[in-house]
Amino acid sequence: MSFRRVAIIGLGLIGGSIGLALRDDGLGTTTTGYDADPAVRTRARARGLADTICDDPGDAVRGADLVILCVPVGAMREAAAAIAPDLSPDCVVSDVGSSKRTITDALTDALPGFEIIPAHPVAGTEHSGPDAGFSTLFNQRWCIITPPPGANPAKVAALVDFWESLGAMVETMDADHHDRVLAVTSHIPHLIAYTIVGTASDMETVTRSEVIKYSAGGFRDFTRIAASDPTMWRDVFLHNKDAVLEMLDTFLTDLALMREAIRAGDGQMMYDTFSRTRAIRRSIVALGQDDPRPDFGRSDHK
Amino acid sequence: MSFRRVAIIGLGLIGGSIGLALRDDGLGTTTTGYDADPAVRTRARARGLADTICDDPGDAVRGADLVILCVPVGAMREAAAAIAPDLSPDCVVSDVGSSKRTITDALTDALPGFEIIPAHPVAGTEHSGPDAGFSTLFNQRWCIITPPPGANPAKVAALVDFWESLGAMVETMDADHHDRVLAVTSHIPHLIAYTIVGTASDMETVTRSEVIKYSAGGFRDFTRIAASDPTMWRDVFLHNKDAVLEMLDTFLTDLALMREAIRAGDGQMMYDTFSRTRAIRRSIVALGQDDPRPDFGRSDHK
Ligand SMILES: NC(=O)c1ccc[n+]([C@@H]2O[C@H](COP(=O)([O-])OP(=O)(O)OC[C@H]3O[C@@H](n4cnc5c(N)ncnc54)[C@H](OP(=O)(O)O)[C@@H]3O)[C@@H](O)[C@H]2O)c1
Ligand SMILES: NC(=O)c1ccc[n+]([C@@H]2O[C@H](COP(=O)([O-])OP(=O)(O)OC[C@H]3O[C@@H](n4cnc5c(N)ncnc54)[C@H](OP(=O)(O)O)[C@@H]3O)[C@@H](O)[C@H]2O)c1
Structure with missing residues (x-):
């Protein structure tokens, strides 16, 4: 299976980047978007962060087979509660929050009976808001998926495919x-x-x-x-x-x-510590998570 | 006055960058260089880090009107002692070490009666050695000069001019x-x-x-x-x-x-701290010491 209609709730750096990446992926996915802030919705329309930007969270999620919550960690429960009445019964609800245990608990609580598969793309910049996103943010970056025990394997696999189609490499692990x-x-x-x-x-x-x-x-x-x-x-x-x-x-x-x-x-202790840490840097560069160039290769991404 | 013959002791990142910057400055300054490591001298010759690379520290400093010690902080005293017998009596001895009080004391001790005017260019990269230097390293960067009490004002002024000719902005302050x-x-x-x-x-x-x-x-x-x-x-x-x-x-x-x-x-305390620190970043960018671009503008420098 693959997701045909994706709803993005929260249209800042991460939500906006997902929308822009989906527009460019050539798979014909339809996207809807909602943000609690009317000024953000206006910018989101201007930038085309989703095919349709809705003024109501229910309108955004109705008919969607994947809903991704891209709001601050502390707003996840409220955002979930706002969409609960309008979710399709067999949709997947995911998120992009930077911590996973408390979000998983909050979503499970707010959306009983729905398929909740949390995720976290390890990619970001120091900028936020609807003008900060760009379509290549997830390229060559890891996305960690934390399926709760009992998650539907076909749906987990679909979410893995989804993130891979945005350019990410995916790993699954336990929320804790x-x-x-x-x-x-x-x-x-x-x-x-x-x-x-x-x-x-x-x-x-x-x-x-x-x-x-x-x-x-x-x-x-x-x-x-x-x-x-x-x-x-x-x-x-x-x-x-x-x-x-x-x-x-x-x-x-x-x-x-x-x-x-x-x-x-104790110069020896310092020298030993300072020497060991260079090896880590080399591994990070070798694994493509940073770049030896003076700009860390960031110019490739934005 | 201005310096006509400059001797660079230590031909790594900083010494090499000084040599390359002097080659490009169009003022016709003559440069000599010495490094304790024969392999470094070979690379220094190949890259042209100074007009003449000497195999003996005395040869490098004889006749120089400015000698700059560009060795690790802990090697300053030894490097000074090695050149003492061959220094011209009215030359200026300076350095680029990252700390200033103990170096000032060590140089004063090793070179009694000489004009010692320590300095520290606040510019660097994480790379070191004779292949790391580049001529624009000091462009738009600060160089701090720490003249000891009683330093000759004309010679301090000449050292200020020298660093400005390498592209640096200069500030003087006390070593402590x-x-x-x-x-x-x-x-x-x-x-x-x-x-x-x-x-x-x-x-x-x-x-x-x-x-x-x-x-x-x-x-x-x-x-x-x-x-x-x-x-x-x-x-x-x-x-x-x-x-x-x-x-x-x-x-x-x-x-x-x-x-x-x-x-x-205590979310409020965190929010307040995290908000205050953004202003500092804006000032650093406004002062040209960093860059809002994703590469921090480093691509301009190397
Ligand atoms: N930034 C990163 O580097 C990064 C990396 C990976 C994951 N994440 C995670 O991604 C999530 C979003 O971060 P971001 O950087 O994209 O933040 P952002 O740019 O500030 O975007 C979040 C958006 O959500 C809106 N919002 C807040 N509450 C809402 C609600 N109840 N319903 C709908 N919209 C709501 C916000 O509006 P207002 O601004 O008006 O509140 C804002 O427009 C966070 O959970 C974060 O932990 C961030
Ligand atoms: N790197 C920075 O970011 C930075 C910035 C500002 C100031 N500084 C200061 O600049 C100085 C040099 O740093 P660097 O980064 O240029 O280091 P570097 O690249 O390692 O160069 C230092 C050179 O000095 C040689 N050397 C050691 N002892 C010597 C001696 N007694 N006589 C002659 N040559 C000797 C070293 O040879 P071996 O390697 O064989 O020992 C090496 O080639 C240090 O005092 C540092 O604190 C550094």
Whole structure:
């Protein structure tokens, strides 16, 4: 089976990119879109983010065989409740939220009896809103699908095909494991970047204008991810609390060891740590998840 | 006054970039170069990093009116001692080291009676060695000059002109203040990046291959600076210990507050912090120290 009518709820960076990618895929999929914000719907119409942009969530999902919720993590339950009365009984409901356990529970709760197969495309930029999306966002990026126990295998397979048709590589895993993996690879890096940018702007002995001026020494790379959407990230930390705290504490232990090495002048310990980390970078580049070029190959994507 | 003969000691990323920039500046400056490593000298000759590459440090500095030490921070004293017997009495000795207090002390000690005017171009990449340099590295980047009390004003002015002729914008400040500013804008970001990449590679519940696969969620941006040269960074942390520990402790206090906000589910505190940090990014972009394009404008530089 494959999905013929796809409804996208939430037309920001991710929802808009899905719509644009479907328009370009040549498979003739029909798309409808809805966003709670009338100004977003206006922009979505202008950019053609879906074939039809509806002013009512029910109109968007009626007749759809795949509904994808692309709203902030904290708005998933409300968005699901709003479409519940109009969903086709055998449609698949999926989402793109950055954490999976609490969303799975919220959707199961709000949509009893429906086939819920959560997903998370590991692709994004620091921009959000209806003007941020682009059709190649998912190219060569992973999408993690977290089918609950008992999910219909044919429908899971259809969702895998769907993401592959958008250019993504797909992996399936359990929701709890997803939340741990993403805590390490995404949530902790964002938390640290937000914190250090905050620390640097409040220093007593170093002015904010000095921080800005000399940011090319490393700091500026943190400011990019610390410019990500505050609503999205607040929701991620509210919803993936346990895994984030677990990973944060491991990081804090390692940072205390580094602090002690600096205090004690232990050059060997530092040298060893700093040498090991280069290998990871090489593997990431080799796997096509980053690029050795100075622009990380980002110019290919936008 | 301006410098007619410039000797570059250490022909890696920074020394090589200085040599290439001088070749292109059209001012007719003569350059000599020396590196302790014969293999580096061979590559330096092949790339033309200086007009003459010498096999002996004394030959390189004899007759030079500006000598720039471009070796790792921990090798500055030894490199200075090796050239001491052959320096012209009225030459200026400068350097490019990433920390300034301990280097100033080491150079003053090794070269009594010479005019020592330390400097630090805040520009770099994660690559090192004689093949890493390029002539536009310092374009639109800041160079901080830290003249000791009693430095000859005409010679300080000549060093300012020198860096401006390489494309840099110049600021002067006290060595101790430099070390605090760079601790915030460069040393702590590198320390954190090295630590988080280390933490992520040693997780028990998440495999290394998962970390690599899903790195596009934020982690990969840390791996680039954590791939920087281990020798250089060991030396930075050995030599800028006090300022790094001071700034690290401020960061740790802020991170503990964020941890508590996550634990308590304090969404408002997170939202406020995450919103404030966007303004800093905008200022950095507005000041030309980063670029809103997906490649940060790096393609302009290399
Ligand atoms: N950005 C990334 O890098 C990234 C990557 C992977 C996954 N994700 C996940 O993707 C989801 C969307 O993120 P995004 O970056 O696309 O955010 P975005 O650009 O802000 O788009 C979200 C859109 O949903 C709208 N919305 C909010 N509540 C709604 C509701 N109840 N019904 C319908 N529309 C609603 C928002 O309108 P208002 O703005 O007016 O509230 C906004 O237009 C999030 O769950 C996020 O965790 C993000
Ligand atoms: N990389 C950056 O981003 C950056 C930015 C601003 C400032 N800096 C500072 O610039 C300096 C050089 O850094 P870099 O990145 O250019 O390093 P690099 O590429 O490793 O170059 C340093 C060169 O100096 C040689 N060397 C070591 N000891 C020497 C000695 N006693 N006499 C002569 N040559 C010697 C090294 O040879 P071996 O490799 O064989 O030891 C190497 O070829 C450091 O002080 C660093 O703190 C770096």
